[in-house]
Amino acid sequence: MNIRSVNLTKIYFKGSSHEVVALDGANVEIKEKDFCLLIGPSGSGKTTLLSMLGLLTRQTRGKVFYDEQEVSSYSDAWQTKVRKNKVGFIFQQYNLLPQFSAWENVALPMLCSCTKTSERRDQAIQVMTKLGLKHRIDFKVASLSGGEQQRVAIARALITNPEVIFADEPTAAVDDQTAMSIIELFKELKNEGKTIIVATHDKSLLKEGTLHINVNNGSVQQFRDEPF
Amino acid sequence: MKAAKQAKKRSQEHINYFEYALKGVFTYKTRTFAIVCSLVIAVMILASMTFLATGLSSEASTSAAFAPDITVENTMAGRPAAIPLTDIQAISNMTGVARVVPRTWGYVEYSGKIYTVMGIDAENMPIPQDIDFIMSSGQFLSSDQNNSAIVGKNIADSLNLKLGDVLTLETQSGIENYSFTITGIFSTNVNLYTSDLILVNINAAEQFFSENPGCVTDLCVYVTNQNYQPIIPGSLVRENTNAADQVAQEIEAYNPSLRVLTQYNIREDSVSVYGLRSGYVSIAWYVLLLSVILLALNQATAAGADMRKEVGILKALGFSTSNILEIRFLETLILGFVATTTGIFAAIIYDVIFGAPVIGSFLLGWSAVYPGFPLPINVSASNVAILYATAILPLFIGSLIPAWRSAVTEPDIAIRGN
Amino acid sequence: MHTKILAITIFAMFAVIACTVSYNNVVWQTNAKSAGEITQAIGYNGLSLSSECTYTLNPILESACQTDVPGGFCYHDSCGMVNPMAVGTPYSLKVTHLDNSTLRQPP
Numbered sequence: 001m002n003i004r005s006v007n008l009t010k011i012y013f014k015g016s017s018h019e020v021v022a023l024d025g026a027n028v029e030i031k032e033k034d035f036c037l038l039i040g041p042s043g044s045g046k047t048t049l050l051s052m053l054g055l056l057t058r059q060t061r062g063k064v065f066y067d068e069q070e071v072s073s074y075s076d077a078w079q080t081k082v083r084k085n086k087v088g089f090i091f092q093q094y095n096l097l098p099q100f101s102a103w104e105n106v107a108l109p110m111l112c113s114c115t116k117t118s119e120r121r122d123q124a125i126q127v128m129t130k131l132g133l134k135h136r137i138d139f140k141v142a143s144l145s146g147g148e149q150q151r152v153a154i155a156r157a158l159i160t161n162p163e164v165i166f167a168d169e170p171t172a173a174v175d176d177q178t179a180m181s182i183i184e185l186f187k188e189l190k191n192e193g194k195t196i197i198v199a200t201h202d203k204s205l206l207k208e209g210t211l212h213i214n215v216n217n218g219s220v221q222q223f224r225d226e227p228f
Numbered sequence: 229m230k231a232a233k234q235a236k237k238r239s240q241e242h243i244n245y246f247e248y249a250l251k252g253v254f255t256y257k258t259r260t261f262a263i264v265c266s267l268v269i270a271v272m273i274l275a276s277m278t279f280l281a282t283g284l285s286s287e288a289s290t291s292a293a294f295a296p297d298i299t300v301e302n303t304m305a306g307r308p309a310a311i312p313l314t315d316i317q318a319i320s321n322m323t324g325v326a327r328v329v330p331r332t333w334g335y336v337e338y339s340g341k342i343y344t345v346m347g348i349d350a351e352n353m354p355i356p357q358d359i360d361f362i363m364s365s366g367q368f369l370s371s372d373q374n375n376s377a378i379v380g381k382n383i384a385d386s387l388n389l390k391l392g393d394v395l396t397l398e399t400q401s402g403i404e405n406y407s408f409t410i411t412g413i414f415s416t417n418v419n420l421y422t423s424d425l426i427l428v429n430i431n432a433a434e435q436f437f438s439e440n441p442g443c444v445t446d447l448c449v450y451v452t453n454q455n456y457q458p459i460i461p462g463s464l465v466r467e468n469t470n471a472a473d474q475v476a477q478e479i480e481a482y483n484p485s486l487r488v489l490t491q492y493n494i495r496e497d498s499v500s501v502y503g504l505r506s507g508y509v510s511i512a513w514y515v516l517l518l519s520v521i522l523l524a525l526n527q528a529t530a531a532g533a534d535m536r537k538e539v540g541i542l543k544a545l546g547f548s549t550s551n552i553l554e555i556r557f558l559e560t561l562i563l564g565f566v567a568t569t570t571g572i573f574a575a576i577i578y579d580v581i582f583g584a585p586v587i588g589s590f591l592l593g594w595s596a597v598y599p600g601f602p603l604p605i606n607v608s609a610s611n612v613a614i615l616y617a618t619a620i621l622p623l624f625i626g627s628l629i630p631a632w633r634s635a636v637t638e639p640d641i642a643i644r645g646n
Numbered sequence: 647m648h649t650k651i652l653a654i655t656i657f658a659m660f661a662v663i664a665c666t667v668s669y670n671n672v673v674w675q676t677n678a679k680s681a682g683e684i685t686q687a688i689g690y691n692g693l694s695l696s697s698e699c700t701y702t703l704n705p706i707l708e709s710a711c712q713t714d715v716p717g718g719f720c721y722h723d724s725c726g727m728v729n730p731m732a733v734g735t736p737y738s739l740k741v742t743h744l745d746n747s748t749l750r751q752p753p
Contacts, residue, residue: 056544057640076636077548084546095541109545111244114237129481156545210272250649286674287681294682295690331689348688355687362683392744407739419692448689494690554677566656573659576666606678607670612663 001067001086001163001195003030003053008062010048022048025222026062028213030197035190035208036168038199040215047092047168047197049215053197054089054166055079084112088157094149096141096156102148103128103137106155127155131185147178154185165189165199171205183208245551256534258437263623264567266520271571271619274510276579277587278611281488283604287420294392294446296329297472299494300479301487310443318482319449324475326452329353330444332433336397336426343383344428345397353448366391366412374429377408380422384413386424395426397436406436418606451475517622524560524626539634540642549635556631557624564620572615581604 007111008026013019023045030036030053038046051057053064055071064072071082083089088109096105106128107120115123125137131151136144144152150170157165171179183205186196190208198205206212212223253260301309311330320328333346343642351371359368369378379389389395389410398405414422428436430444431511437445451471476488489497539552588603634642685691 051640052545057638077550080543080546080548083544089544091541091544091643094354095537095544096543097538099251108542111248112241112547112551114240117242117244117247118242160546254649288679290681290689291685294685299690329689344691346688346691353687353689356683359683359687362680362687368687387739387741388743389741390744394742396740396742398738398740414684415680417676418684421681421684425691427688446689566652569656569659569663572663576663580666599683605670606674607663607666608674609667609671612667 001225002032002065003164003195003197004028004065005053006063006065008049008052008064009060010045010052010057010172011060012014014060021218023052023215023220024218026215028053028222030195030211030218032168033193034195034197034211035186036197036211036213037209037226038197038204038215039201039206039214041201044215045218045220046201046215049213049220050166050168050197050199054087054164055083056089059074084109084160086163088160088162088165090150090153090157090165090170092172094153094173096149096152098141101138101140102144102152105141105152106159108156109160123159124155127159128152131155132181147174150174150178150182154182158189162194164195164197167196167200169200169202170198171200171202179204242554245555246558247557249562252555252559253562260563263524263563264570266521266523267564267567267619267623268571268574270517271521271568271615272574272578273587274618275572275575275611275615276584277510278615279575279579279605279607280584280588280603282608282611283606286606287312287604289495291421292491295491295494297451297491298449298476298479299489300447300449301445301489302483303485303487308445309485311447312443313444315440315483315486316444316447318477319447321479322475324452324471324478327352329448329450330430330446331448332430332437332445334437334445341424343424343426345428345433345436347428347430347436349430362415362418364413366410368412369427369429371429373411374432375408376411376429378412378414378425378427379410380414380425381416381419381478382423383426384410389413406432408432431437448480449475459499488626496604521622521626524623525630535630536634536637536642539637540639540644543639545645552635556627556635560623560627561620564623565616568616568619570614571619576607579603 005026005028008023009021009027010023011019011021026045026049028049040046048057052059052072055064055074059138062072063070065193066082066086071079074082089209097108100108103121103124106124110120110123125134128134128137128151131154133148133151133155136152137147141149141152150173154167154170157167170182170186174182179202186198187208190196190210200208210224214223234552238419300311300315302309302315313330316328316330319325329349329352331346331348333344335342336375337343347368349371350369350373355368363378364381366378369376377395379395387395391410393410394407395410396405396407408428414425434444472490472492476490479486479488488540542552543549584603584605
């Protein structure tokens with residue numbers, strides 16, 4: 001899926017004395033199967049750009065296109081449908097639900113479909129096995145390590161087989177070994193034809209990207225690289 | 229076939245939400261505990277009061293439905309007074325009057341207990357054919373039995389009376405005494421009406437209450453109707469109600485000091501008495517319910533930060549606003565159903581097994597003059613349905629606004645906790 | 647596990663409520679017949695409660711006094727009293743059983 005933004009702007013607390021321009025006039029063009037990296041220091045607007053491209057928050061100005069459909073003007077209900085069918089999101093803080101076990105968190109996106117519990121469990125186990133979590137299926141979130149929680153979050157994003165995966169600092173809170181395995185996973189997903197958009201300031205990811213978008217103080221510069 | 233498959237699929241989605249909601253109920257334990265406890269207490273109070281009050285109201289209303297068309301009493305300077313026999317003749321001659329049957333009754337006090345002694349004209353009262361249905365032993369009174377008495381089951385038990393025993397009432401001075409042979413004992417089915425009753429022939433009663441010879445206490449007036457059909461509560465008004473009203477007006481015109489009560493008056497009066505009594509507790513319950521709504525609102529708002537974040541995550545994962553609202557409402561439904569069921573169950577135990585100790589005293593009055601007997605409890609389907617509805621609806625109202633606010637928040641804002 | 651126990655408990659309570667409602671319907675049908683028979687036989691008779699005089703519930707707030715019916719104990723001048731004892735001459739009871747044994751109840 002191709003993702004494009006035109007003049008994307010986000011202003012928090014607009015009109016007040018604490019007004020913050022998180023992003024100003026961002027024009028990006030992400031092609032299908034791109035491994036796109038949003039790079040920039042903390043507070044630069046990476047997460048804001050990621051959220052707007054992933055339809056988690058509405059822009060103040062500008063437009064977002066998915067395959068030339070202006071999804072940014074869709075209603076809340078339609079945007080939710082798009083997220084459900086096309087997007088997988090990996091949050092920086094994992095954002096797993098503590099009342100559920102690992103497999104239940106992974107299968108959460110399937111809850112709002114008409115899938116039985118047994119089918120959801122089977123599918124969750126399948127994805128978790130691929131990510132090396134077979135031994136943690138019924139564990140509660142609180143008893144998982146940071147790396148395991150991150151992999152559960154990744155499995156949750158992958159279970160619906162989305163076209164686009166958005167990841168916000170996926171390697172920030174994990175050790176180097178886990179970070180390497182996550183990077184390898186992203187490479188595999190890229191080879192499978194998925195579009196991956198990662199907000200990061202992890203330099204070890206840089207060489208993997210086919211598209212670099214530098215975000216600095218709300219401004220955006222896009223650099224398309226040759227694939228490695 | 230395809231439609232059935234689709235329906236089955238859609239129902240699976242709702243089952244999934246139900247399972248999610250059930251987990252949610254156990255997640256926010258403090259909120260759940262607070263709401264459930266408050267609601268259980270509120271429902272239990274209302275339910276036990278409702279069952280008892282409805283029972284009393286139903287009993288009074290049912291018996292009033294079979295009362296005479298008109299009951300006539302006499303007053304003198306506002307005080308109850310006896311009715312002279314001459315009035316009986318005058319009323320009997322009025323248009324529309326089928327028959328007039330006198331009663332003589334009053335009270336005897338003995339050892340702190342008050343008993344009703346009632347004399348009836350067994351020949352002229354419309355005694356049903358199967359009257360023995362309400363007798364546990366012996367027979368109902370007949371007109372030729374002048375010194376016979378039928379007593380309520382409670383009197384029989386407390387005085388150890390059996391058929392053939394002689395009950396003698398003696399004045400303190402010992403000068404007057406009246407003896408009655410027990411020829412019948414009422415069954416427990418009619419305990420509510422006969423618990424304190426000693427029923428005798430009207431002639432015997434006139435001798436017993438000999439202060440006003442040639443007078444009776446009240447009159448049962450039956451208006452002209454070929455088929456005696458009492459008004460059944462809730463049914464259409466009987467066709468000769470106008471006839472009863474007309475006769476009542478005629479009696480009042482004949483003697484303004486007579487107190488004329490139609491069957492309708494008695495029924496409305498008895499129902500309103502129990503309604504009034506239950507009204508005080510209903511007011512207390514409304515206050516409790518309001519507290520529950522406020523508690524639900526407060527708890528939903530207090531748990532808002534965690535709940536909002538959860539909603540944000542769900543929306544990011546593809547849950548729509550309607551899905552989230554459905555989950556929230558299912559949570560409320562589960563809480564409400566559990567709490568209401570527990571409250572109603574506790575109320576049934578409280579009323580039926582323990583006899584509604586505090587609420588019963590409030591509803592029935594505090595003068596304890598009778599031996600105890602099971603109170604009439606009416607646990608009807610309509611009562612239970614109304615209790616469920618009125619307990620769960622306030623919860624919905626209380627949780628509606630916080631649920632809506634969190635459901636329409638943007639996922640990113642909700643997750644960040646702004 | 648806890649959920650299952652809770653679910654079973656709740657549904658057991660609901661079952662008790664449902665059974666009580668069903669039993670209640672049967673009992674009240676009998677009650678209606680009994681109430682009808684006794685009232686038809688002896689005329690309107692107040693419920694055998696300790697007092698139907700509403701003053702005995704709350705002397706301050708109650709303002710109505712139910713009509714003087716048998717069992718009502720409602721005397722216009724005694725409605726304000728909690729214990730309506732003004733019934734006239736006190737009696738003592740003597741019971742003579744069929745086997746001629748006498749049981750005099752102490753006053």
